[in-house]
Amino acid sequence: MILKSSIVVIICATAISSSINPVVAQNTNNLFIADATTSSKNATGKATDVLDNNDNTWWSADGNGQYLELNTGGLATVNAVKIKFYDGDSTATFDVDVSTDGISWKRVLANQNSQRTGNLERYGFSSQKGRYLRLINRGNKLAIRQVVVEGVPTNKTYYVDCTNGSDTNNAGTTPSSAWKTLNPVNRWSNPLTLNPGDSLLLKRGCTFAGPLNARWTGSSSAPIAFGAYGSSNLSRPTIDKVAESNEVVKITGQHQLFEYIKVRATKPGGSANAQKCKSQPVGWLIGFDTRSGSSHNIVRYSQASGFTAGIRFGEGSSHNKALYNKLTFNNIMNSLTAQKYDDDSGAWGILLNGDYNEVAYNYFEGNVGCSEDYEVDGASVEVYKGSNNYVHYNTSLRESTFTELGGSSDDRAENNKYAYNVYSALGFKSPYIDSTTLDRLQKRGGELLMVRGYKSSWGANPGTEFYHNTGYWLNGGILCIDGCSADILQARNNIMVASQNPHRYLVESDAKFGESNNIYWQAASYTGPQLFFIAGSNSPASTSLKVDPMFVDPANANFRTRSGSSAINAATNVDLSWANSSQDIYGNSAPRGSARDIGAAEY
Numbered sequence: 001m002i003l004k005s006s007i008v009v010i011i012c013a014t015a016i017s018s019s020i021n022p023v024v025a026q027n028t029n030n031l032f033i034a035d036a037t038t039s040s041k042n043a044t045g046k047a048t049d050v051l052d053n054n055d056n057t058w059w060s061a062d063g064n065g066q067y068l069e070l071n072t073g074g075l076a077t078v079n080a081v082k083i084k085f086y087d088g089d090s091t092a093t094f095d096v097d098v099s100t101d102g103i104s105w106k107r108v109l110a111n112q113n114s115q116r117t118g119n120l121e122r123y124g125f126s127s128q129k130g131r132y133l134r135l136i137n138r139g140n141k142l143a144i145r146q147v148v149v150e151g152v153p154t155n156k157t158y159y160v161d162c163t164n165g166s167d168t169n170n171a172g173t174t175p176s177s178a179w180k181t182l183n184p185v186n187r188w189s190n191p192l193t194l195n196p197g198d199s200l201l202l203k204r205g206c207t208f209a210g211p212l213n214a215r216w217t218g219s220s221s222a223p224i225a226f227g228a229y230g231s232s233n234l235s236r237p238t239i240d241k242v243a244e245s246n247e248v249v250k251i252t253g254q255h256q257l258f259e260y261i262k263v264r265a266t267k268p269g270g271s272a273n274a275q276k277c278k279s280q281p282v283g284w285l286i287g288f289d290t291r292s293g294s295s296h297n298i299v300r301y302s303q304a305s306g307f308t309a310g311i312r313f314g315e316g317s318s319h320n321k322a323l324y325n326k327l328t329f330n331n332i333m334n335s336l337t338a339q340k341y342d343d344d345s346g347a348w349g350i351l352l353n354g355d356y357n358e359v360a361y362n363y364f365e366g367n368v369g370c371s372e373d374y375e376v377d378g379a380s381v382e383v384y385k386g387s388n389n390y391v392h393y394n395t396s397l398r399e400s401t402f403t404e405l406g407g408s409s410d411d412r413a414e415n416n417k418y419a420y421n422v423y424s425a426l427g428f429k430s431p432y433i434d435s436t437t438l439d440r441l442q443k444r445g446g447e448l449l450m451v452r453g454y455k456s457s458w459g460a461n462p463g464t465e466f467y468h469n470t471g472y473w474l475n476g477g478i479l480c481i482d483g484c485s486a487d488i489l490q491a492r493n494n495i496m497v498a499s500q501n502p503h504r505y506l507v508e509s510d511a512k513f514g515e516s517n518n519i520y521w522q523a524a525s526y527t528g529p530q531l532f533f534i535a536g537s538n539s540p541a542s543t544s545l546k547v548d549p550m551f552v553d554p555a556n557a558n559f560r561t562r563s564g565s566s567a568i569n570a571a572t573n574v575d576l577s578w579a580n581s582s583q584d585i586y587g588n589s590a591p592r593g594s595a596r597d598i599g600a601a602e603y
Contacts, residue, residue, distance in 0.1 A: 034073030048232035060143030075197040078151035080124040086143030088118025093139040098130035155197035162206035197222035202237035204230035218255035228260040241265035247289040263287040265306040277370035280432040292316025309351035317354040347378030352386035364396040368430040398428040404450040407459035415463035426473040445475040445499025453483025470600040476504040490514035493571040495599035502528040571596035
């Protein structure tokens with residue numbers, strides 16, 4: 001009995017270590033867990049603490065619906081999860097969901113109660129194909145010390161290790177036979193075949209020379225995955241841009257999944273045509289680039305810095321998703337000339353040239369460049385000729401613009417929808433703008449939404465919907481010009497607060513548009529123009545208010561409201577069926593009262 005108990009302990013320790021040899025895990029029916037994440041922004045401990053075989057660390061989260069997500073790295077048949085709860089004397093209630101792509105989930109256990117043993121407790125279910133498993137809280141709190149997932153891998157997984165790998169290895173299908181570089185992955189002679197459900201994992205702590213040419217075709221039920229493996233204490237694997245390619249990850253296939261990868265680029269030179277922005281880098285550099293014909297690809301839990309656009313969903317690509325990414329300091333301008341006005345562009349977190357894409361749960365910061373035309377340019381989400389895109393639950397801080405829409409008269413950006421985004425321009429920076437200009441621009445603030453009407457040479461943006469967003473320190477909240485109308489824009493249930501010294505109206509439109517139940521306000525010591533200019537009128541709809549929204553701490557990006565705020569229970573009903581509208585930007589249930597709150601946060 002003592003020997004058997006010791007063996008069990010060793011198996012569990014091996015299975016839940018984040019640096020486990022996957023072959024060992026497979027032999028014991030305890031799957032390798034490549035990573036763990038959480039939905040909660042206020043969790044105790046890190047999600048990966050459940051993988052460290054240490055009972056002195058744990059993860060916990062309060063609130064019904066908060067979850068812990070485990071990633072096995074490769075597609076497998078899973079049939080059980082073992083959990084060691086933080087408090088073996090208390091009852092935890094939870095659901096278990098399984099997914100092959102991290103998007104569509106199947107519930108395999110519902111309202112399961114813990115066994116209150118204080119040990120690893122096994123919860124079995126009918127065998128399911130999956131790469132991801134979620135433990136979802138259905139009580140007041142879910143607190144976990146250790147997790148093991150049981151199952152058997154069903155597809156091939158390839159490994160790339162910059163330290164211990166070798167490109168002369170034939171297989172690459174175990175950590176001990178890993179490749180060293182991306183050359184065997186990219187080769188065109190004797191090309192690598194990745195079938196639906198296969199995976200390619202890059203070793204954490206490694207840096208690889210790009211590009212990664214992702215040209216394979218998975219399926220909706222078995223996408224091809226590109227991810228990370230190794231100790232969770234190490235940094236994400238990094239792919240660097242090289243001179244021979246404008247893209248780091250070039251995506252031309254379908255149903256591919258990219259996660260836990262960092263891409264970066266070194267800055268190019270400046271423009272010979274620049275006068276005010278001589279130090280501003282100019283070029284066309286893309287982190288993750290979906291090309292024409294690619295579709296149903298997902299980029300998530302990844303990072304991009306140093307590009308013209310961190311992620312681009314290109315013209316002719318569709319149905320792609322950017323989820324839970326960190327897109328920061330993509331400061332490179334694409335066009336920068338002093339000779340022609342209104343042609344500067346670049347410095348985008350995400351560029352949407354394609355259709356039917358989703359941008360959600362991302363973090364944007366510092367995607368700002370110097371402009372000859374506008375002094376400053378860039379955007380968290382730039383929509384150029386892209387239509388039917390969904391942009392929701394994103395956080396954007398220290399940016400000059402949250403979103404701008406444009407195109408041409410024969411290729412317009414239409415029917416794009418926004419909800420539950422938070423944007424603050426307070427303190428935005430760029431290393432390529434001189435300190436005097438930057439100080440003035442910071443006092444001026446940034447733009448939340450810029451759309452165009454039917455008279456615009458950049459093409460109209462009909463069908464734009466803008467609901468439950470919060471914007472702070474604004475030079476302009478809503479700018480709808482060149483033939484605005486209710487057909488162009490519907491803006492309801494938003495909060496917009498002007499900066500101290502804006503140069504624009506908070507709401508500026510040359511005609512009435514669909515507007516109601518918004519809250520408008522200005523910073524202390526306001527010295528800007530009147531807040532509203534809507535077709536010559538100074539007044540928005542009667543259901544909109546000019547009142548302090550009573551944020552908790554806007555200077556530190558806490559846009560929850562305090563008791564007594566006019567935003568509480570004051571929203572009007574709008575169609576949010578396309579968004580995950582059961583929560584607010586902070587993960588709280590929505591609505592929490594008799595109606596939804598105005599803005600992106602519930603009280």
